[in-house]
Amino acid sequence: MRRSSSISAPGVFALAALLWAAQGPGTRVTYRVRVVQDGLLELARGSVSGPAGTDLRFALRDDTAEVEALFQIVPEGDTVLVSAEFFTRRRINRSRRGLGLWEQDSYRRSVRLAWGDTARVHLFGRPRRGAAPDAGLWVHVVLVRGFSGGEGRPAEELEVLDATMNIVLEAVVRPRRARVVMNLVRGDTVSGPRGYDLVPEAPARRVQLAMAGRTTTLEIGLTRPEPAKSARDRVLALDADVVCLRIATPEVAQPVGVVCGRLNDVARRLPLPGGDTLVATFAWPAGR
Amino acid sequence: MSDSHEHWLKQIDAELDGEMSLAERALLAKHLAACSHCSGARASQLEVRVALARSAGDPHARVVPRPTIRGRALAFWAVMALAVGVAGGWLAHGRWGGPGGSLEDSRAAIVVH
Numbered sequence A: 001m002r003r004s005s006s007i008s009a010p011g012v013f014a015l016a017a018l019l020w021a022a023q024g025p026g027t028r029v030t031y032r033v034r035v036v037q038d039g040l041l042e043l044a045r046g047s048v049s050g051p052a053g054t055d056l057r058f059a060l061r062d063d064t065a066e067v068e069a070l071f072q073i074v075p076e077g078d079t080v081l082v083s084a085e086f087f088t089r090r091r092i093n094r095s096r097r098g099l100g101l102w103e104q105d106s107y108r109r110s111v112r113l114a115w116g117d118t119a120r121v122h123l124f125g126r127p128r129r130g131a132a133p134d135a136g137l138w139v140h141v142v143l144v145r146g147f148s149g150g151e152g153r154p155a156e157e158l159e160v161l162d163a164t165m166n167i168v169l170e171a172v173v174r175p176r177r178a179r180v181v182m183n184l185v186r187g188d189t190v191s192g193p194r195g196y197d198l199v200p201e202a203p204a205r206r207v208q209l210a211m212a213g214r215t216t217t218l219e220i221g222l223t224r225p226e227p228a229k230s231a232r233d234r235v236l237a238l239d240a241d242v243v244c245l246r247i248a249t250p251e252v253a254q255p256v257g258v259v260c261g262r263l264n265d266v267a268r269r270l271p272l273p274g275g276d277t278l279v280a281t282f283a284w285p286a287g288r
Numbered sequence B: 001m002s003d004s005h006e007h008w009l010k011q012i013d014a015e016l017d018g019e020m021s022l023a024e025r026a027l028l029a030k031h032l033a034a035c036s037h038c039s040g041a042r043a044s045q046l047e048v049r050v051a052l053a054r055s056a057g058d059p060h061a062r063v064v065p066r067p068t069i070r071g072r073a074l075a076f077w078a079v080m081a082l083a084v085g086v087a088g089g090w091l092a093h094g095r096w097g098g099p100g101g102s103l104e105d106s107r108a109a110i111v112v113h
Helices: A009-023 A229-236 B003-014 B022-034 B036-055 B071-096
Strands: A027-037 A041-051 A053-061 A065-076 A080-092 A100-114 A118-122 A136-149 A154-159 A165-171 A177-184 A194-198 A205-211 A216-222 A243-247 A258-261 A267-271 A275-281 B108-112
Touching: A027 A053, A027 A165, A041 A165, A053 A136, A065 A136, A080 A136, A080 A205, A080 A229, A100 A118, A100 A229, A100 B108, A154 A165, A177 A216, A194 A205, A194 A216, A194 A243, A243 A275, A258 A267, B003 B022, B003 B036, B022 B036
Parallel strands: none
Antiparallel strands: A027 A041, A027 A136, A041 A154, A053 A065, A053 A165, A065 A080, A080 A100, A118 A136, A118 B108, A177 A194, A177 A275, A205 A216, A216 A243, A243 A258, A267 A275
């Protein structure tokens, strides 16, 4: 006996399209953030958005306290697991010599919520018993996902309403590709720039740079940097947009050198064995 | 004065005269530890005997001092020391601060609304 299905073919197609849009590369994640004091005074508001996998780096500093956190999300169906790694410093007093004495702490928090729900982050702990439920300094974070509309770049927006505090919202995106522009330099002679879109950890590729009628062949490959030495830098992903370019010559098995840098169009120089200098700049790939 | 105290006063006399066995002295010591009246009587007896010995020309006789801190005085000073400690701690906390409650209470918390 054949069972009839209540889901039609167009329905299945629409469901598949919706799932693809929600989980696939076309998804864009937005963190809407409000920093509020005692439930009434809004200190800052802003948003950070980016492709799936974008994290939020939050920092709040004043003369007596610093809170830094990296919010990461893991979508699971209609819910999302939000985990945050906190680094806090609080000035507890002054030393006999008048210098500040600070208390430093680090820990991790996680919570599961539905898309569109609001997570309230009490930065210095929940209000004490007897205090108003909105007492203290807290941060509203609302997570929204939607179609990227072809926009792959992260975006940040922040309006600070209280100038006494330093508040930072940053999108943390680990590049899937990077634009690498290279020149060869020898004295006053500079080769024409050659640009390549490279994928981190992909196999090395062979490139040729021509200068003064002479061609130099190099093997280049993009890698992630070594993990940061300090726990704070590692957990807050301060090197998220750093890539390293490994350069080798076909004749020598060992790499000639490694150039690391952020995707910020700053030129990095590496002397080559033949007397030339390789100048490489790293940038985000052009928007599609 | 009860018969019981009469009995122990005789025992104290015998002990100071050196006429008690080790077991009897242990029994008396146990009683003296619990009975302030008898221990005071023993000290008085001892003072009298020392005074007599000194008047008789014994150069080695010494007066055994009575305890100068009594129970009420001890309680008073204990309360005073406690009060000073609490006040000092309060002032020190106000001046230099402190951990400010438990560590977990001071850490960030995420609540879903």
